[in-house]
Amino acid sequence: MFPRGAxxxxxxxxxxxxxxxxxxxxxxxxxPELRRALAGYLSRTRGVRTGPENVVVCSGFAxxxxxxxxxxxxxxxxxxxxLPFHHGVLDAAGVRPHPVAVDDGGARTGELPSRARTVLLTxxxxxxxxxxxxxxxxxxxVEWARATGGVIVEDxxxxxxxxxxxxxxAVQGLAPEHVVYAGSVSKSLSPALRLGWLVLPDHLVERxxxxxxxxxxxxxxxxxxxLADFIECGAYDRHVRRMRLRYRSRRDGLVRVLAARAPQxxxxxxxxxxxxxxxxxxxxxxxxxxxxGAAGLALDGLSSYQHPADRTPPREGLVVGYAAPxxxxxxxxxxxLAEVxxxxxxGR
Ligand SMILES: Cc1ncc(COP(=O)(O)O)c(C=O)c1O
Numbered sequence: 001m002f003p004r005g006a007x008x009x010x011x012x013x014x015x016x017x018x019x020x021x022x023x024x025x026x027x028x029x030x031x032p033e034l035r036r037a038l039a040g041y042l043s044r045t046r047g048v049r050t051g052p053e054n055v056v057v058c059s060g061f062a063x064x065x066x067x068x069x070x071x072x073x074x075x076x077x078x079x080x081x082x083l084p085f086h087h088g089v090l091d092a093a094g095v096r097p098h099p100v101a102v103d104d105g106g107a108r109t110g111e112l113p114s115r116a117r118t119v120l121l122t123x124x125x126x127x128x129x130x131x132x133x134x135x136x137x138x139x140x141x142v143e144w145a146r147a148t149g150g151v152i153v154e155d156x157x158x159x160x161x162x163x164x165x166x167x168x169x170a171v172q173g174l175a176p177e178h179v180v181y182a183g184s185v186s187k188s189l190s191p192a193l194r195l196g197w198l199v200l201p202d203h204l205v206e207r208x209x210x211x212x213x214x215x216x217x218x219x220x221x222x223x224x225x226x227l228a229d230f231i232e233c234g235a236y237d238r239h240v241r242r243m244r245l246r247y248r249s250r251r252d253g254l255v256r257v258l259a260a261r262a263p264q265x266x267x268x269x270x271x272x273x274x275x276x277x278x279x280x281x282x283x284x285x286x287x288x289x290x291x292x293g294a295a296g297l298a299l300d301g302l303s304s305y306q307h308p309a310d311r312t313p314p315r316e317g318l319v320v321g322y323a324a325p326x327x328x329x330x331x332x333x334x335x336x337l338a339e340v341x342x343x344x345x346x347g348r
Pocket of ligand 1: 059060061062063083122127155157183184185186187191195196
């Protein structure tokens with residue numbers, strides 16, 4: 001569903017209009033056209049409070065996280081479930097991680113360890129368990145940052161895709177001086193573009209730029225210009241609206257089929273994003289994953305997202321990404337998933 005036509009038109013327009021200096025070595029802040037477009041878009045759609053001067057373009061969230069970890073290599077509070085790849089990025093920078101428990105209301109930010117100087121959160125849609133950070137917990141995180149001088153890193157990887165109620169605004173809007181807001185086109189457009197952004201508190205802008213070095217070495221200036229055009233001409237909004245409808249209808253199908261065929265399983269994290277979690281009782285996950293694999297489904301086990309430093313018994317379940325399969329394969333995939341879930345719930 002990548003918007004090939006509209007993206008191609010933006011890329012062509014951007015290439016034609018690009019000033020000569022755009023073809024020289026890039027500024028580590030990123031293209032001004034894109035930083036302007038992002039500042040407007042993020043304040044309009046996500047409640048982010050920023051101007052272009054606080055936006056730094058990076059090569060996807062992973063690159064942004066690497067930069068932040070290199071600046072702040074000490075103690076980080078991390079959600080006890082998250083992307084192992086991101087845990088590895090922090091490890092490689094020498095960060096000491098402190099896992100914080102997550103439940104249906106997101107991370108328990110009232111329990112942030114006092115040693116932490118930075119906390120990495122997915123407030124809009126906890127990854128992968130799926131809860132939205134409760135208002136009281138958003139406030140607690142901000143209070144912690146204000147009281148300790150700590151920094152919240154807000155990974156807003158799929159904040160545009162919320163289905164059942166109004167979008168949850170960014171935590172950054174509550175405390176721009178204490179939050180690094182991080183976004184990416186990986187869920188909204190494609191991870192192939194490798195484009196992301198950090199919206200930084202004033203005190204971190206120069207430090208992040210110094211960490212990047214004298215020139216932009218990661219994000220193509222031409223792709224940045226294409227994205228700026230894509231946002232400014234309204235194509236990004238149109239694409240997100242179209243995808244939201246499509247994902248919601250897939251989400252509805254998934255919930256409906258599982259409710260009918262495997263009513264014993266609890267399906268969570270479905271109010272937003274591109275994945276759901278089919279929760280399983282302890283001891284059932286490994287077999288369910290093997291059955292899913294045999295049925296041609298590529299699923300992850302929820303336990304594999306537990307932070308290695310979290311010593312509590314892992315939660316078990318199937319993490320089901322429902323965005324990628326082509327339409328022609330989706331109903332069959334749902335059918336196979338329902339059978340796997342039904343058998344797993346029955347202990348078979
Ligand atoms: C939790 C989480 N954060 C961020 C991202 C985006 O990462 P990147 O921009 O590096 O592709 C993803 C994946 O798309 C993700 O699952």
